[in-house]
Amino acid sequence: MSLQSTVAAAEKKMAKPKKETSLFKKLIRNRLAAIGLAVTLFMSIIAVFAPWIATHPPNEMDVVSSLKIPGTDGHLLGTDNYGRDLFSRLVYGARISLIVGVSAVVFGAFFGTFLGLVSGYFGGKLDSIIMRTMDGLFAFPFILLAITLMTVLGQGLVNVIIAIGVANIPGFARIVRGQVLSVKEEEFIEVTRSLGATDGRILFQHVLPNCLAPLIVYGTMSIAGAIISEAALSFLGLGVQPPTASWGSILKDGKDFLVLSPHMATFSGLAILITVLGINLFGDGLRDALDPKMKI
Amino acid sequence: MSDLLLKVEDLEVHFRSSSSIVKAVNGVSFTLNKKETLGIVGESGSGKSVTATALLRLIPNPPGNITGGMMLFEGTDLLSLSDKDMRSVRGNEISMIFQDPMTSLNPVFKVGDQIMESIRAHRKVSKKEAKAAAVDMLKLVGIPEAEKRINMYPHEFSGGMRQRVMVAIALACKPKLLIADEPTTALDVTVQAQILDLMRHLQDTIDTSIIMITHDLGVVWEICDKVIVMYAGNTVESGSVKTIYENPLHPYTWGLLDSQITSEISNEEGLSAIPGSPPDLREEMPGCHFADRCPYAQEICFSAKPEMVEVEEGHSVSCHFQTKNTRLQRKERVYHG
Amino acid sequence: MGTYIIRRTFDLLPTIFVVAVIVFIITRLIPGDPAAVMLGPQASVEDIEALRENLGLNDPLYIQFLQYMGNLATGDFGTSLTYNQPIVNLIMDRFPNTLILAVSALIIAFMVGVPAGIISASKQNSLLDYSVMLVSLIGVSMPIFWLGVMLVLYFSVNLGWFPATGMGTLDDGLIPFIKHLILPSITLATIPMATFARITRSSMLEVISQDYIKTARSKGLNEFWVICKHAFKNALTPLLTVLGMQISMMLGGAVLTETIFSWPGMGRLIVDAIDKRDFVVVQGTVLFIAVIFVVVNLLVDIMYKVVNPRVNYTTSKGGTK
Ligand SMILES: Nc1ncnc2c1ncn2[C@@H]1O[C@H](COP(=O)(O)OP(=O)(O)O)[C@@H](O)[C@H]1O
Ligand code: SF4
Ligand SMILES: [Mg+2]
Numbered sequence: 001m002s003l004q005s006t007v008a009a010a011e012k013k014m015a016k017p018k019k020e021t022s023l024f025k026k027l028i029r030n031r032l033a034a035i036g037l038a039v040t041l042f043m044s045i046i047a048v049f050a051p052w053i054a055t056h057p058p059n060e061m062d063v064v065s066s067l068k069i070p071g072t073d074g075h076l077l078g079t080d081n082y083g084r085d086l087f088s089r090l091v092y093g094a095r096i097s098l099i100v101g102v103s104a105v106v107f108g109a110f111f112g113t114f115l116g117l118v119s120g121y122f123g124g125k126l127d128s129i130i131m132r133t134m135d136g137l138f139a140f141p142f143i144l145l146a147i148t149l150m151t152v153l154g155q156g157l158v159n160v161i162i163a164i165g166v167a168n169i170p171g172f173a174r175i176v177r178g179q180v181l182s183v184k185e186e187e188f189i190e191v192t193r194s195l196g197a198t199d200g201r202i203l204f205q206h207v208l209p210n211c212l213a214p215l216i217v218y219g220t221m222s223i224a225g226a227i228i229s230e231a232a233l234s235f236l237g238l239g240v241q242p243p244t245a246s247w248g249s250i251l252k253d254g255k256d257f258l259v260l261s262p263h264m265a266t267f268s269g270l271a272i273l274i275t276v277l278g279i280n281l282f283g284d285g286l287r288d289a290l291d292p293k294m295k296i
Numbered sequence: 297m298s299d300l301l302l303k304v305e306d307l308e309v310h311f312r313s314s315s316s317i318v319k320a321v322n323g324v325s326f327t328l329n330k331k332e333t334l335g336i337v338g339e340s341g342s343g344k345s346v347t348a349t350a351l352l353r354l355i356p357n358p359p360g361n362i363t364g365g366m367m368l369f370e371g372t373d374l375l376s377l378s379d380k381d382m383r384s385v386r387g388n389e390i391s392m393i394f395q396d397p398m399t400s401l402n403p404v405f406k407v408g409d410q411i412m413e414s415i416r417a418h419r420k421v422s423k424k425e426a427k428a429a430a431v432d433m434l435k436l437v438g439i440p441e442a443e444k445r446i447n448m449y450p451h452e453f454s455g456g457m458r459q460r461v462m463v464a465i466a467l468a469c470k471p472k473l474l475i476a477d478e479p480t481t482a483l484d485v486t487v488q489a490q491i492l493d494l495m496r497h498l499q500d501t502i503d504t505s506i507i508m509i510t511h512d513l514g515v516v517w518e519i520c521d522k523v524i525v526m527y528a529g530n531t532v533e534s535g536s537v538k539t540i541y542e543n544p545l546h547p548y549t550w551g552l553l554d555s556q557i558t559s560e561i562s563n564e565e566g567l568s569a570i571p572g573s574p575p576d577l578r579e580e581m582p583g584c585h586f587a588d589r590c591p592y593a594q595e596i597c598f599s600a601k602p603e604m605v606e607v608e609e610g611h612s613v614s615c616h617f618q619t620k621n622t623r624l625q626r627k628e629r630v631y632h633g
Numbered sequence: 634m635g636t637y638i639i640r641r642t643f644d645l646l647p648t649i650f651v652v653a654v655i656v657f658i659i660t661r662l663i664p665g666d667p668a669a670v671m672l673g674p675q676a677s678v679e680d681i682e683a684l685r686e687n688l689g690l691n692d693p694l695y696i697q698f699l700q701y702m703g704n705l706a707t708g709d710f711g712t713s714l715t716y717n718q719p720i721v722n723l724i725m726d727r728f729p730n731t732l733i734l735a736v737s738a739l740i741i742a743f744m745v746g747v748p749a750g751i752i753s754a755s756k757q758n759s760l761l762d763y764s765v766m767l768v769s770l771i772g773v774s775m776p777i778f779w780l781g782v783m784l785v786l787y788f789s790v791n792l793g794w795f796p797a798t799g800m801g802t803l804d805d806g807l808i809p810f811i812k813h814l815i816l817p818s819i820t821l822a823t824i825p826m827a828t829f830a831r832i833t834r835s836s837m838l839e840v841i842s843q844d845y846i847k848t849a850r851s852k853g854l855n856e857f858w859v860i861c862k863h864a865f866k867n868a869l870t871p872l873l874t875v876l877g878m879q880i881s882m883m884l885g886g887a888v889l890t891e892t893i894f895s896w897p898g899m900g901r902l903i904v905d906a907i908d909k910r911d912f913v914v915v916q917g918t919v920l921f922i923a924v925i926f927v928v929v930n931l932l933v934d935i936m937y938k939v940v941n942p943r944v945n946y947t948t949s950k951g952g953t954k
Contacts, residue, residue: 132648132651133655135648136651136654136655136923138881139648139652139926140652141881141882141883141885141926142882142885143885143886143888143889144885144888144903144922145919148656148915148916148919151912151915152659152662228776231778231779232778235778236888236892236904236907237908238907251776251778251779251782255782258782258785258786262786265782265786266786269776269780269783273771273774273775273779276774276775277770277771277774280770284770
């Protein structure tokens with residue numbers, strides 16, 4: 001045994017009698033994770049209560065007072081090229097980001113988990129067909145797959161969710177399949193089977209719960225990725241339909257008026273960065289608490 | 297004594313964590329002459345590896361630190377050397393073999409390169425000369441087809457063969473002192489004997505002193521001249537192998553001897569005959585560290601620390617009752633079977 | 634090793650086949666008449682019918698599929714109507730530019746990210762370590778299209794140090810060429826750089842506590858050598874496993890980066906084609922990128938075996954997980 005592993009073992013031995021620390025406590029103790037959680041909750045609150053927080057209707061145009069700098073005439077963060085209140089648009093943009101982030105990941109997680117479970121559990125031909133397809137999907141850079149799907153589906157909120165959701169499927173499928181393969185070897189599965197449990201029962205009562213920790217961690221990180229992807233699609237003009245406010249589309253407009261009004265680009269991007277950073281911090285903490293060996 | 301190679305005095309190694317200090321080694325002293333073999337025995341966790349690691353000044357810092365004592369190697373205190381000078385001692389004058397040969401070789405380099413590296417770190421030789429020396433070393437440690445084997449990776453060797461490679465690396469620069477930290481613990485019994493034979497043989501060939509760390513008293517009887525018994529970071533008994541074999545005095549040493557017999561009878565490794573477990577090294581202990589587990593403990597054992605006292609020529613022990621006229625009698629143990 | 638490479642190359646064929654099928658399916662998923670979509674609302678019925686005939690859309694689906702696969706097999710990715718050129722030509726025009734951008738970004742990412750991770754690991758829990766970790770976490774969370782815009786704002790608009798858009802040719806001299814390259818390649822390098830730093834740090838931490846590192850130190854090697862030779866070569870494996878994924882992300886990131894900086898690469902080609910509703914170009918280019926990715930992964934797998942002698946050459950699947 002190496003010195004360090006002796007130490008680790010010794011430290012474990014010396015650790016005070018272990019009280020079951022709840023996940024929540026662990027996360028709070030991890031300061032960065034707590035900050036991440038706070039940021040994520042903050043953004044969620046903004047999204048949910050957007051109509052009360054926004055100072056103006058997000059799509060109300062006022063061409064006369066367009067491209068105003070932050071602070072003018074009650075426009076906290078200024079106005080955009082149509083004279084719309086930037087702060088209010090960013091507040092509403094949080095809705096789009098979070099709706100797409102969560103829905104697309106739920107979409108991808110649902111189908112990915114299903115495929116991964118089936119593939120890993122039954123193995124054989126089915127496994128190779130499913131995993132070959134996943135490998136094929138994986139060959140497309142994530143954002144490129146989403147772009148291609150958007151060119152086919154056309155703009156719109158639901159289509160954005162579908163496109164990013166589909167691009168998320170192979171990642172979940174792989175994670176779940178790997179987990180299933182390792183759980184499948186465990187003795188208790190054999191015992192359960194010998195007691196006459198059906199495949200469906202084994203899958204959902206025994207295998208799936210064992211996949212939960214990595215799924216939660218991977219899912220959290222994927223939400224961050226989905227939010228960036230939505231913004232990227234909107235930035236390319238492939239996202240939600242204008243005039244709906246999305247951080248990506250605000251950034252796109254901001255880029256066109258970069259010299260005149262840098263605040264549009266600056267604030268919309270900051271909103272994306274802060275949200276994604278918050279979720280990633282939280283995800284890191286979740287991983288350390290739930291599944292430290294996981295490498296993402 | 298011109299024969300003196302190493303003199304360690306009151307060595308102290310502490311590890312600090314955010315909330316406490318682990319006193320892993322707490323005043324260990326011993327001397328070692330040239331060509332001599334010293335055994336260090338004790339249960340796991342008693343501070344043997346830390347002592348050995350401290351000799352090479354490889355205690356990871358943080359969290360560890362050598363907080364006191366002296367390590368005179370050929371008259372120079374190793375603790376006073378600069379980092380650079382210390383490096384020229386490591387692998388050159390003092391080298392070390394570790395317990396687990398499966399993990400102590402770097403998996404991504406050829407074994408030949410790993411031997412050559414040791415040579416080239418300390419000798420100004422060409423690559424070719426180093427390679428020839430590496431082949432010689434492999435032959436010396438009894439690896440067949442050394443020329444071919446030198447280009448292989450560790451995973452292509454068995455455990456015993458890997459430990460031979462480790463011996464080759466350690467002895468490549470003909471060090472004056474070889475520290476072997478449980479070099480056979482991880483090996484099969486037959487391979488254990490081979491490795492011990494090899495070490496004994498090489499000791500004669502290149503005139504090196506050995507510190508043999510083990511929890512197996514059998515190994516001590518077989519190859520050591522002197523032995524120190526460690527418990528919870530302290531030396532509890534030391535002396536020549538002969539005196540300790542014939543006249544062990546410390547209750548902990550008795551326990552070790554008993555557990556050796558037990559394990560020979562039951563053929564089970566590591567079965568401890570000493571009930572209880574070692575003390576928490578983070579706590580301040582006013583008395584004898586062994587008191588909690590000692591069948592002979594009296595009140596005084598919990599309140600006063602026994603000193604290390606020389607009871608006969610070269611034989612010291614730290615126990616309140618073994619230094620007085622009223623010596624303890626070792627309890628007879630009855631074994632069935 | 635030779636047979637391994639050959640066998641893995643054959644392993645790729647099914648994946649490439651699946652990739653082609655996926656692209657085919659996506660093409661056929663276009664709601665409504667693809668010909669009509671392509672030509673836009675002003676097109677006449679005759680034009681649409683002609684295009685349908687031209688594209689083979691009037692044939693049964695399986696014929697279309699065979700036709701499509703046959704064309705691909707001969708390297709025919711179709712012809713663009715808006716550019717009036719075979720798509721292969723368009724790609725061959727643009728691909729080198731994307732390659733220049735991606736390779737420089739990869740070099741930056743590696744040269745900054747890996748040493749940062751190594752230093753961070755060898756000074757674990759120091760202020761330096763925390764700073765590297767914080768910066769790299771911001772890096773992996775970065776919307777690079779925003780970073781690109783901000784870089785333009787500060788370094789081109791405000792400071793005027795670098796051109797905001799376009800690509801220099803080497804004919805204009807090395808300096809302008811590099812000046813054009815700097816902002817886009819930093820933009821594209823950000824995420825892989827941060828990822829490399831994080832992965833390097835965590836795998837170095839794992840490796841540094843191994844016994845063989847203690848062996849290396851006990852030989853009297855200096856710490857720099859122990860870390861950079863003994864530890865790093867072992868830490869390389871996890872780095873390689875993320876390399877493939879990072880290259881994939883960079884090919885995606887190139888679309889955004891090239892859009893911001895008007896870099897005449899494949900990403901720009903895709904976005905232009907989307908604007909012009911030239912889906913044949915989009916699909917051909919995307920397919921090409923996917924194939925590139927598959928090939929890159931093969932190379933990564935081979936490198937994986939090279940640094941990792943323990944891996945058995947006869948078992949398949951090393952780096953993909
Ligand atoms: N790196 C370290 N950090 C903290 N404590 C350590 C470290 N290394 C060793 N220790 C402490 O030192 C004690 C003695 O360890 P060790 O010398 O490995 O025992 P032995 O080799 O006798 O089995 C251990 O119980 C452990 O508490
Ligand atoms: S001092 Fe007391 S407790 Fe310690 S070994 Fe001797 S008798 Fe036992
Ligand atoms: Mg030990």
